[in-house]
Amino acid sequence: PSSQRATGHYLGRWIRAEWRTWCRQQGAKLSDGSIDVHSLFRSMIIPIDVRERPAFPILAMEWPWKLYLGNGTSSRLSYKDSSVLLTDAEFRIDDYGTSGPLCFSIMTPTWELAYEGHFGSQGLHYRAKGDDAEVVGWRDVRTPFSTWLNSDKPTLFLSGDRMVTGDDRLLAPRTELPPYPRERLRALDWASNGVDITVESQGIERKANSIQAYMARFLSQDQTFDILIDDDRAGEAADLVGIRVDKGDLHITLVHCKYSSKPTAGSRLSDLYEVCGQAMRGARWRDNGALPLLEHLDRRAKAYTRRTGLSPFEIGDREALFGIRQQAPQLFPRISTVIAQPGLSIKASSDEQLRLIAGAASYVQSVTKGSFDVLASE
Known part of the structure; x- marks a missing residue:
């Protein structure tokens, strides 16, 4: 029909006009002498x-x-x-x-x-x-x-x-990352709070002098959570996971704890390898609206209670977690990642340590689009 031919004619003219506009825009970029093409390639990651x-x-x-x-x-x-x-x-x-x-x-x-x-x-x-x-x-x-x-x-x-x-x-990035800014490391007073920095996990005994137990107390005082769960065992998402729903946001805090290899803080690179790796491994939990994380936590909480007779919840319970799972598809996940390593001395930290932290921070923040904090010793 003639009406269809007319529509096709005008559609073709519109497409050709759009194509010409696009070509002019690209041509302006190609002829722009102020653009440093080499700098563009320097930032590319080539497998x-x-x-x-x-x-x-x-x-x-x-x-x-x-x-x-x-x-x-x-x-x-x-x-x-x-x-x-x-x-x-x-x-x-x-x-x-x-x-x-x-x-x-x-x-x-x-x-x-x-x-x-x-x-x-x-x-x-x-x-x-x-x-x-x-x-x-x-x-x-x-x-x-x-x-x-x-x-x-x-x-x-x-x-x-x-x-x-x-x-x-x-x-791999084609340029070396600069060291993580020392001033962004945060010191906590572990000793005054009765923490043995060589003891990482609270375990089923709920060791009050462990790094994990202190972090649970510290987070409970520092933030508000609907749920705070101990996931510290093989296959963990993090040692501690805090969850809070605020309006349309799902706030998730992943806390990765690591013990100090010696009773005093220092500049030991070995104290950071594993905990930086844990933080990087945990970044993917933001994927799919964090639903895999919530399902993972629920399944493991049920298994933990069945195996030990204890609850892994520091705050909240499975019923509260179920309620959050129901809301999750309508919520926007916001991830905060925390490394807790009291064996790291901020004053004594080396450039090699700070570069290791910088690499973990770069990956975690690019994947989660969230915050990254390191809690250490003075």
């Missing part, structure tokens, strides 16, 4: 195939994110007569060096096994150093854990805001 171990410490390993979505958490990790949900097992880095194979362990509440990753022409290859666990999937299909790792590779987090993806590609 690099990993064929040898990167010359940077590996801080943490993260399960493929698909495990936290849908029915991914139904697979179990089994060894002898004991099994746990796959995501309730935890990776522990056993070697923060920069050469040789990557040595790590897989840990559960009742056992741990050692593994290693070898870098070569085909990327990373994982294998058990001794006994191998099994992944038990749908219809009780059993797969050696080392075989499963090589088909569902974890993400590796490295110092300096670097990572190795599950397809063996290194993502």
